[in-house]
Amino acid sequence: MSARYDAIVVGGGHNGLVAAAYLARAGRKTLVLERRPVLGGAAVTEEVFPGFKFSVFSYVVSLLRPEIIRDLDLPKHGLQILPLESTVTPLENGDYLASWADPDETRRELCRHSPRDADAAVVFGRLMHHMAMAVKPILGMVPPDPASLSPGDLAGLLKLGGHFRSLGPERFHALHKLMTMSSADYLDEWFEFDGLKATKSASGIIGTFLGPRSPGSAYVLLHHYMGEIDGAFRAWGFQKGGTGAISETIARAARAHGAELRTGAGVERVIVRNGRATGVALSSGEEIAANLVISGLDPRLTFTRLVETRELPSELVDGIRRYKFRGSSGKVNLALSGLPSFACTPGEGPHLRGAISISPSIDYLERAYDDAKYGEFSRHPYMDIVIPSMIDPGMAPPGNHVMSVFVQYAPYALNGGWNDAKREAFGDAVVRTLARYAPNIESLILHRQVLTPHDIETITGLSEGNIFQGELALQQLFFLRPVPEWAKYRTPIQGYWQCGAGTHPGGGIMGASGRLAAMEILRAA
Amino acid sequence: MLKTSPFHPRTAPLVRAQTWRRWAGHQMASAYDPYPDREYAAIRNAAALIDVSPLYKYRIGGRDAARLLDRMITRDMRKLKPGQVYYTPWCDDQGKVIDDGTVTNLGGGAFRLTSADSSLRWLHMNAVGLDVTIEDISERVGALSLQGPLSRDVLSRAAGMDLSALKYFRMVEGTIRDIPVAISRTGYTGDLGFEIWVEAGRAVALWDALMEAGRGYGLTPCGVWGMDIARIEAGLIMMDVDYFSAHHALIESRKSTPYEINLGWAVSADKEPFNGRRALRAERARGPAWSFVGLEVDWESFERFFRAHGLPPQISNIAWRASAPVYRASRQVGYATSGCWSPLLKKSLALAHLRAPHFAPGTPVKLEVTVEHRRELADAVVRKLPFYDPERKKA
Numbered sequence: 001m002s003a004r005y006d007a008i009v010v011g012g013g014h015n016g017l018v019a020a021a022y023l024a025r026a027g028r029k030t031l032v033l034e035r036r037p038v039l040g041g042a043a044v045t046e047e048v049f050p051g052f053k054f055s056v057f058s059y060v061v062s063l064l065r066p067e068i069i070r071d072l073d074l075p076k077h078g079l080q081i082l083p084l085e086s087t088v089t090p091l092e093n094g095d096y097l098a099s100w101a102d103p104d105e106t107r108r109e110l111c112r113h114s115p116r117d118a119d120a121a122v123v124f125g126r127l128m129h130h131m132a133m134a135v136k137p138i139l140g141m142v143p144p145d146p147a148s149l150s151p152g153d154l155a156g157l158l159k160l161g162g163h164f165r166s167l168g169p170e171r172f173h174a175l176h177k178l179m180t181m182s183s184a185d186y187l188d189e190w191f192e193f194d195g196l197k198a199t200k201s202a203s204g205i206i207g208t209f210l211g212p213r214s215p216g217s218a219y220v221l222l223h224h225y226m227g228e229i230d231g232a233f234r235a236w237g238f239q240k241g242g243t244g245a246i247s248e249t250i251a252r253a254a255r256a257h258g259a260e261l262r263t264g265a266g267v268e269r270v271i272v273r274n275g276r277a278t279g280v281a282l283s284s285g286e287e288i289a290a291n292l293v294i295s296g297l298d299p300r301l302t303f304t305r306l307v308e309t310r311e312l313p314s315e316l317v318d319g320i321r322r323y324k325f326r327g328s329s330g331k332v333n334l335a336l337s338g339l340p341s342f343a344c345t346p347g348e349g350p351h352l353r354g355a356i357s358i359s360p361s362i363d364y365l366e367r368a369y370d371d372a373k374y375g376e377f378s379r380h381p382y383m384d385i386v387i388p389s390m391i392d393p394g395m396a397p398p399g400n401h402v403m404s405v406f407v408q409y410a411p412y413a414l415n416g417g418w419n420d421a422k423r424e425a426f427g428d429a430v431v432r433t434l435a436r437y438a439p440n441i442e443s444l445i446l447h448r449q450v451l452t453p454h455d456i457e458t459i460t461g462l463s464e465g466n467i468f469q470g471e472l473a474l475q476q477l478f479f480l481r482p483v484p485e486w487a488k489y490r491t492p493i494q495g496y497w498q499c500g501a502g503t504h505p506g507g508g509i510m511g512a513s514g515r516l517a518a519m520e521i522l523r524a525a
Numbered sequence: 526m527l528k529t530s531p532f533h534p535r536t537a538p539l540v541r542a543q544t545w546r547r548w549a550g551h552q553m554a555s556a557y558d559p560y561p562d563r564e565y566a567a568i569r570n571a572a573a574l575i576d577v578s579p580l581y582k583y584r585i586g587g588r589d590a591a592r593l594l595d596r597m598i599t600r601d602m603r604k605l606k607p608g609q610v611y612y613t614p615w616c617d618d619q620g621k622v623i624d625d626g627t628v629t630n631l632g633g634g635a636f637r638l639t640s641a642d643s644s645l646r647w648l649h650m651n652a653v654g655l656d657v658t659i660e661d662i663s664e665r666v667g668a669l670s671l672q673g674p675l676s677r678d679v680l681s682r683a684a685g686m687d688l689s690a691l692k693y694f695r696m697v698e699g700t701i702r703d704i705p706v707a708i709s710r711t712g713y714t715g716d717l718g719f720e721i722w723v724e725a726g727r728a729v730a731l732w733d734a735l736m737e738a739g740r741g742y743g744l745t746p747c748g749v750w751g752m753d754i755a756r757i758e759a760g761l762i763m764m765d766v767d768y769f770s771a772h773h774a775l776i777e778s779r780k781s782t783p784y785e786i787n788l789g790w791a792v793s794a795d796k797e798p799f800n801g802r803r804a805l806r807a808e809r810a811r812g813p814a815w816s817f818v819g820l821e822v823d824w825e826s827f828e829r830f831f832r833a834h835g836l837p838p839q840i841s842n843i844a845w846r847a848s849a850p851v852y853r854a855s856r857q858v859g860y861a862t863s864g865c866w867s868p869l870l871k872k873s874l875a876l877a878h879l880r881a882p883h884f885a886p887g888t889p890v891k892l893e894v895t896v897e898h899r900r901e902l903a904d905a906v907v908r909k910l911p912f913y914d915p916e917r918k919k920a
Binding site: 066069070074075079080081082083085101102104105133166229230231232233234235240353390391392393397398399400 | 824838
């Protein structure tokens with residue numbers, strides 16, 4: 001079997017597409033194989049209801065790496081990120097807390113609730129800025145192995161040490177606290193207004209099976225500030241046409257560099273001969289040869305489904321078995337005949353162009369988590385809501401709207417398992433909770449799409465419906481992602497590589513895993 | 526007191542941060558939001574409504590109206606058909622640009638001229654011996670620019686007519702909610718777009734009608750800041766920012782010919798005699814000493830200056846209008862006059878005057894930037910204008 005391709009990428013998610021684009025750009029004959037009829041993995045736009053387009057799963061762009069935008073000239077291929085400027089949190093007392101694009105407006109708003117917090121927010125922001133500056137280079141770095149004495153690893157560790165030393169003691173201590181504390185405790189050290197703490201800590205629990213009072217949840221607060229460092233690039237917001245349009249943009253760049261992309265081509269297994277990957281077998285029976293096979297799938301699928309586990313060291317297989325997915329979130333997509341009116345600020349207004357966060361208090365979030373801890377979906381969940389049609393009118397027919405509701409918690413391992421009735425009950429809980437804040441919502445719903453972690457797994461393949469290909473928890477980040485010693489995109493099988501969000505740094509439509517994997521592959525060649 | 530536009534009663538309450546600016550003696554909105562990001566985005570993503578009433582406007586009639594304009598502008602008036610619009614510069618006898626604007630053939634031998642600066646004296650000077658009427662209609666006519674990919678949908682809906690037949694740089698008359706308007710497929714954004722001309726007394730009603738029709742299409746009022754970013758992406762020159770009018774320039778070196786400011790395409794040097802013909806023919810034969818081009822700043826070289834201070838890169842979301850020296854091999858070869866971060870192209874752009882032979886596309890140059898109080902030279906590359914030219918602009 002002569003190799004027809006230099007590289008085959010299994011899975012056309014955004015990281016797989018990024019990896020393919022970089023490989024093709026370097027002259028490698030590259031093929032991407034996607035099981036679904038549509039490219040993008042969890043970054044897809046689909047017309048779920050006639051005339052209404054949804055970013056079905058992932059719905060905003062936050063940390064898409066500027067170097068990828070530049071290297072692949074994504075604007076030329078259709079990247080168009082529109083500003084998503086505000087966050088409004090309706091509170092349980094009927095008031096709200098808003099954060100606007102203008103710092104003075106945001107400050108005045110915060111002063112309404114706590115003048116002390118308004119001052120604290122400035123100093124807090126500066127501290128987080130410095131820590132994000134120190135941590136951010138890690139996003140562009142192949143994780144060094146701290147247990148290794150190889151020159152490359154030592155150089156990486158030295159570089160890392162340099163970053164942290166430059167923080168100075170005060171910030172280094174703060175970083176240590178961030179890494180170990182819960183977001184609720186950490187924010188308690190800074191702020192008094194509960195609505196503010198809840199909304200800030202909400203960003204720390206997204207996609208994890210942690211509550212705001214769980215240790216380790218503080219760290220993810222940093223991610224928000226990492227996005228702000230790239231603020232000049234203005235790559236934070238809403239892609240025109242939804243997140244699927246980002247995947248299409250990357251796909252166009254990959255094709256322009258000569259990559260071949262096939263949809264409706266599910267890979268059954270990676271062919272391994274004498275400890276070396278030599279190609280893939282499709283579920284259709286077709287076999288395609290390649291010098292390299294790169295899996296964009298999550299670690300469980302990469303290591304235990306695409307290849308036979310007997311090809312791998314038992315420690316690795318066991319590590320993958322213990323790697324935590326525990327999908328904890330669902331998604332409700334609503335087609336609306338008009339705009340919702342929020343009781344805290346009725347009618348139309350700029351708040352409908354930004355995010356609406358249902359995170360009125362730390363207790364509210366923790367109670368939502370309590371339900372999940374014991375195997376139930378939250379009766380009153382945390383929700384991150386956007387109305388994309390307010391920003392990109394092309395998402396819905398004129399006068400109508402689409403609403404994207406990210407919902408947490410919805411445990412994958414629901415008591416009694418997920419079924420149609422449970423799905424509808426979950427959807428009802430979401431709409432009912434929403435109606436507490438936007439009483440007219442029910443009368444506007446033309447169509448409702450409810451996606452449980454089980455549905456996310458079934459449709460996209462993401463194990464246990466985890467949106468990050470495995471929890472973004474400290475014990476599975478950086479040189480531990482997905483497992484120690486195999487965090488550099490390699491696998492024990494020669495010519496078999498990983499490039500999905502289950503590798504460092506993972507998470508969100510960042511593309512960093514795909515880029516770093518491709519660069520590591522090219523370096524190894 | 527500055528003058529206000531006929532749309533002022535509607536625009537003024539929308540200017541949330543009181544960000545006003547002067548434009549031809551008028552008080553106009555820089556932006557309605559504190560920052561122009563969303564307004565700019567509307568130009569490229571949906572539809573934006575921009576008040577461009579401060580433009581000077583003249584109605585020219587009489588038997589010799591076309592002859593007057595032909596003597597004045599650099600394009601050939603004999604080819605301007607009824608319902609057609611020209612964008613054109615006009616020059617003094619030395620071929621130096623006085624102003625740039627549009628000429629519309631209104632039909633029936635009448636024309637409308639728009640200009641950035643008052644042009645009444647120049648029109649009269651050129652009308653000696655001609656049978657023409659010249660009316661300054663600047664204050665009688667309000668103008669709105671409706672720009673963006675959905676502008677045609679909004680306007681077709683408002684005017685109750687299908688505007689897909691209206692070609693680029695053509696004009697049609699119609700009504701919007703019984704308000705007589707002229708609609709031209711023109712603009713200052715390099716996108717699909719229209720300008721709507723209306724009797725000042727009906728301006729407010731027109732604004733309301735358009736805003737109403739734009740509901741559901743993301744129609745967003747947009748100020749000068751938002752438009753400025755779009756016009757830089759589109760490589761469109763601005764008088765008193767990118768060049769000086771020959772009538773304002775205090776010294777000779779501040780004057781430019783059309784060839785020097787990328788408007789050579791609008792010079793019909795072989796037509797009947799017109800102001801500057803001899804000088805422009807000579808320059809065409811000789812080749813211009815300067816050219817007006819795009820510069821694309823290399824992001825990594827720019828980011829390095831910030832990193833040296835431990836800072837993330839910082840760029841204003843408002844376009845800059847200042848002179849920045851441009852170097853090649855440590856010799857100054859020109860200067861940039863305006864620039865911006867392009868939120869769409871994700872690039873830092875500038876418009877620059879470069880001396881021959883340094884203006885060929887692809888030429889590597891250095892642009893002076895100030896980072897943390899220090900002057901630095903960022904790598905940049907000469908690009909052909911426009912930076913951004915979507916198909917829909919002319920389609």
